[in-house]
Amino acid sequence: MSSSDYSALGFKDIVLSLDGSVAVISLNRPKHRNSINKNIIEELIQAFNLFDKDDRVRVVILTADPSAPAFCSGADISGGWDLLWDAEAEKEGDHAHRDSGGTLSVVIYRCRKITIAAVNGHAAGAGITAFQLPFDFRFVWAGAKLTFPFVRRGISAEATSTYLLPRLLGHSRASALLLTGATVTPESNLIQDLYYQIIPTREEVFPVAKAFAKELAANTSQPSVTYTKALLQHPGDSIEENHLLDSRAIRILGRSNDAVEGVNSFKERRSPMFTDTLSSRSDPWFPWWRSWDITHRKSKL
Amino acid sequence: MSSSDYSALGFKDIVLSLDGSVAVISLNRPKHRNSINKNIIEELIQAFNLFDKDDRVRVVILTADPSAPAFCSGADISGGWDLLWDAEAEKEGDHAHRDSGGTLSVVIYRCRKITIAAVNGHAAGAGITAFQLPFDFRFVWAGAKLTFPFVRRGISAEATSTYLLPRLLGHSRASALLLTGATVTPESNLIQDLYYQIIPTREEVFPVAKAFAKELAANTSQPSVTYTKALLQHPGDSIEENHLLDSRAIRILGRSNDAVEGVNSFKERRSPMFTDTLSSRSDPWFPWWRSWDITHRKSKL
Amino acid sequence: MSSSDYSALGFKDIVLSLDGSVAVISLNRPKHRNSINKNIIEELIQAFNLFDKDDRVRVVILTADPSAPAFCSGADISGGWDLLWDAEAEKEGDHAHRDSGGTLSVVIYRCRKITIAAVNGHAAGAGITAFQLPFDFRFVWAGAKLTFPFVRRGISAEATSTYLLPRLLGHSRASALLLTGATVTPESNLIQDLYYQIIPTREEVFPVAKAFAKELAANTSQPSVTYTKALLQHPGDSIEENHLLDSRAIRILGRSNDAVEGVNSFKERRSPMFTDTLSSRSDPWFPWWRSWDITHRKSKL
Numbered sequence: 050m051s052s053s054d055y056s057a058l059g060f061k062d063i064v065l066s067l068d069g070s071v072a073v074i075s076l077n078r079p080k081h082r083n084s085i086n087k088n089i090i091e092e093l094i095q096a097f098n099l100f101d102k103d104d105r106v107r108v109v110i111l112t113a114d115p116s117a118p119a120f121c122s123g124a125d126i127s128g129g130w131d132l133l134w135d136a137e138a139e140k141e142g143d144h145a146h147r148d149s150g151g152t153l154s155v156v157i158y159r160c161r162k163i164t165i166a167a168v169n170g171h172a173a174g175a176g177i178t179a180f181q182l183p184f185d186f187r188f189v190w191a192g193a194k195l196t197f198p199f200v201r202r203g204i205s206a207e208a209t210s211t212y213l214l215p216r217l218l219g220h221s222r223a224s225a226l227l228l229t230g231a232t233v234t235p236e237s238n239l240i241q242d243l244y245y246q247i248i249p250t251r252e253e254v255f256p257v258a259k260a261f262a263k264e265l266a267a268n269t270s271q272p273s274v275t276y277t278k279a280l281l282q283h284p285g286d287s288i289e290e291n292h293l294l295d296s297r298a299i300r301i302l303g304r305s306n307d308a309v310e311g312v313n314s315f316k317e318r319r320s321p322m323f324t325d326t327l328s329s330r331s332d333p334w335f336p337w338w339r340s341w342d343i344t345h346r347k348s349k350l
Numbered sequence: 351m352s353s354s355d356y357s358a359l360g361f362k363d364i365v366l367s368l369d370g371s372v373a374v375i376s377l378n379r380p381k382h383r384n385s386i387n388k389n390i391i392e393e394l395i396q397a398f399n400l401f402d403k404d405d406r407v408r409v410v411i412l413t414a415d416p417s418a419p420a421f422c423s424g425a426d427i428s429g430g431w432d433l434l435w436d437a438e439a440e441k442e443g444d445h446a447h448r449d450s451g452g453t454l455s456v457v458i459y460r461c462r463k464i465t466i467a468a469v470n471g472h473a474a475g476a477g478i479t480a481f482q483l484p485f486d487f488r489f490v491w492a493g494a495k496l497t498f499p500f501v502r503r504g505i506s507a508e509a510t511s512t513y514l515l516p517r518l519l520g521h522s523r524a525s526a527l528l529l530t531g532a533t534v535t536p537e538s539n540l541i542q543d544l545y546y547q548i549i550p551t552r553e554e555v556f557p558v559a560k561a562f563a564k565e566l567a568a569n570t571s572q573p574s575v576t577y578t579k580a581l582l583q584h585p586g587d588s589i590e591e592n593h594l595l596d597s598r599a600i601r602i603l604g605r606s607n608d609a610v611e612g613v614n615s616f617k618e619r620r621s622p623m624f625t626d627t628l629s630s631r632s633d634p635w636f637p638w639w640r641s642w643d644i645t646h647r648k649s650k651l
Numbered sequence: 652m653s654s655s656d657y658s659a660l661g662f663k664d665i666v667l668s669l670d671g672s673v674a675v676i677s678l679n680r681p682k683h684r685n686s687i688n689k690n691i692i693e694e695l696i697q698a699f700n701l702f703d704k705d706d707r708v709r710v711v712i713l714t715a716d717p718s719a720p721a722f723c724s725g726a727d728i729s730g731g732w733d734l735l736w737d738a739e740a741e742k743e744g745d746h747a748h749r750d751s752g753g754t755l756s757v758v759i760y761r762c763r764k765i766t767i768a769a770v771n772g773h774a775a776g777a778g779i780t781a782f783q784l785p786f787d788f789r790f791v792w793a794g795a796k797l798t799f800p801f802v803r804r805g806i807s808a809e810a811t812s813t814y815l816l817p818r819l820l821g822h823s824r825a826s827a828l829l830l831t832g833a834t835v836t837p838e839s840n841l842i843q844d845l846y847y848q849i850i851p852t853r854e855e856v857f858p859v860a861k862a863f864a865k866e867l868a869a870n871t872s873q874p875s876v877t878y879t880k881a882l883l884q885h886p887g888d889s890i891e892e893n894h895l896l897d898s899r900a901i902r903i904l905g906r907s908n909d910a911v912e913g914v915n916s917f918k919e920r921r922s923p924m925f926t927d928t929l930s931s932r933s934d935p936w937f938p939w940w941r942s943w944d945i946t947h948r949k950s951k952l
Contacts, residue, residue, distance in 0.1 A: 203612030504909030
């Protein structure tokens with residue numbers, strides 16, 4: 050699919066583009082503070098799955114128009130919680146429900162490319178959980194108000210935030226953010242380590258993230274990134290098991306074209322020209338971990 | 351039990367009080383530097399279990415008289431380690447021993463309400479492990495001397511500190527604190543992230559923690575806090591399993607009175623009036639994790 | 652073996668010495684920027700295993716000549732990746748490969764004594780993974796360039812770094828370092844928590860680390876350190892299981908000579924004179940965790 054063909058997908062709430070090997074997804078509900086409805090979740094899941102499979106794509110950035118009222122104000126609960134429930138699942142009982150923010154979190158987390166959230170506005174609820182935590186890197190506007198409101202709305206922390214936030218920041222800060230329902234700004238001690246870079250103006254967030262993405266796309270190996278990311282997400286249960294995993298990964302990659310180019314470019318003191326892709330370097334050992342199907346049998350997700 | 355009836359419990363080493371929905375436990379062995387004996391552990395376990403079950407209680411604060419020589423100086427080892435051993439357990443062998451600080455840590459950690467340690471004095475040994483690490487929030491006096499003395503006393507780190515400290519702060523800082531037997535003050539880089547707030551004077555620690563507790567008690571939902579805390583303590587083993595857990599939690603809470611009030615108060619831009627309690631919102635799915643009985647068969651704990 | 656006998660081991664790429672209870676391993680390939688070949692890995696594994704078993708040794712320091720071009724420049728890939736592969740393992744397939752940096756990481760991590768990396772120069776690749784991450788403490792020169800180059804060389808993160816780095820620093824910073832292939836200095840927010848102390852000049856790094864080691868060697872109990880380190884590395888899967896483990900550890904140590912001396916020296920307000928060793932205090936319960944044999948059947952490691 051060529052870049053200009055993304056319009057054929059008929060997305061309404063997001064806009065896709067591809068600049069070389071950097072894909073950009075822009076939230077496109079500014080009149081609704083980029084709040085979350087069922088459609089935007091479905092479109093985002095499609096987009097991340099598309100870019101995961103497209104060998105041209107090395108980095109995926111999620112961002113928004115910096116003039117929108119918010120990066121993402123969270124689930125649109127103006128009509129109550131009803132937007133959360135699915136009629137089919139409701140017939141079966143509590144076990145059938147799938148939190149929509151979480152379905153997106155899982156897809157972003159599983160994306161084998163580098164993922165970046167370029168948070169150029171305020172963010173609340175799923176706008177800071179699903180739309181930020183599962184990414185590899187987060188860039189943020191220094192003035193962004195960041196809110197984890199769940200305990201102040203009568204629900205519980207969602208979108209896999211109780212899995213991701215303690216891993217990212219440790220339990221001391223994760224508990225403080227989730228149990229207070231805090232609103233903080235990026236320079237708060239509680240949250241600053243979440244962000245790769247904190248940027249003074251809304252307008253600069255995306256260009257800075259884009260330049261970072263371009264540099265990584267140009268100078269890193271796609272299989273190297275994917276295997277390293279997978280080892281971080283699925284380490285051994287012990288140092289010994291991890292040693293067996295990373296030994297095998299390095300043996301597989303060590304005979305790749307990119308490994309040869311990595312050595313040659315290093316010796317020749319020049320930038321590398323990596324050509325391997327996830328398709329060209331696929332190996333039956335990968336993925337080595339058990340894959341979960343989280344779809345309920347009647348769910349469309 | 352009305353608040354004034356706590357005296358009927360006959361506690362000697364702690365004093366209990368209830369102000370609205372905030373319960374306060376004050377250590378009451380100032381002549382012994384609030385050091386730990388078997389009785390204070392037993393009283394604290396009773397107190398945390400009592401407040402865990404009392405629907406009126408939303409937050410539990412542990413503190414001490416700010417004029418006491420210490421917040422807690424740790425186990426009273428003036429008579430050697432003998433205070434640690436239990437005659438019944440000794441007959442059976444090493445496997446029967448239960449570290450008394452750890453029995454308390456487990457009870458505090460399991461408490462389904464928000465727990466706060468208001469550390470308004472020096473703390474050593476179990477005074478920083480059992481009396482601080484299992485809490486949700488820690489407030490501390492900036493001048494407090496904080497000591498993890500175990501490796502300098504010929505014993506090992508206790509009271510589940512090797513479980514809790516790395517989770518709270520990461521292994522780099524946890525190892526540094528436990529393997530050096532360090533004495534630090536709260537602003538040390540090694541430990542500052544343990545504390546929600548560092549406060550200049552001993553006298554201010556409790557009032558600041560109390561005001562924080564009051565705000566949380568007034569504006570957070572009791573079931574929301576309990577489910578979020580449980581998800582933080584018992585996350586899925588993978589992001590997918592966590593998604594199934596938090597999906598079910600949000601489905602259960604999403605039909606609660608508090609969830610309706612959460613939306614309504616948000617839309618009406620007013621403070622919420624949450625009325626659900628752990629008793630009124632009990633659900634057979636909760637707790638979803640396997641419960642451990644840590645009691646040795648002859649142990650009274 | 653007396654200290655002067657270390658020369659009988661015939662090591663070429665490292666130099667060993669013992670000063671009281673502090674053992675020092677000095678990297679000795681300055682003409683090759685202390686880069687890593689198969690021999691230095693084998694010598695380091697022997698050295699750490701030797702000091703692990705020697706009851707005289709309480710602390711092991713790894714360092715280098717501060718005038719060498721680097722503390723360690725990583726694997727010597729001037730001849731390509733071939734130095735990584737082992738002819739025997741190659742015959743059997745990818746599963747038989749053992750990453751040499753990882754074989755060292757596991758041995759250092761398992762060492763029951765306090766381990767310190769005194770990083771008095773630049774470090775790259777395995778020079779920052781295997782040669783730093785598995786240690787209990789890291790001291791570093793403020794001017795050191797620290798590089799995680801893997802994704803920029805066409806391979807994946809090795810030497811158990813995907814296990815160790817997220818545990819040490821949390822996933823937010825670990826991912827940032829490994830997925831960018833970053834070069835940073837120690838005062839970077841991304842990495843500063845890895846270091847116990849950052850020191851202005853290369854020359855001061857070792858003396859500062861040595862003085863720290865001497866103090867710990869003099870005032871901590873060898874079994875206390877070993878049990879605490881083991882509890883940090885092999886905690887319970889739940890707080891309850893950890894309570895059972897640390898209860899048993901404290902019961903075993905609580906009747907040791909060092910525990911008596913710990914109390915007596917505390918009461919007498921003097922420095923302790925600890926005499927127990929890992930040999931004298933061995934207990935059949937230790938180690939309580941399942942031990943992994945990571946040796947491939949034809950591997951010599």
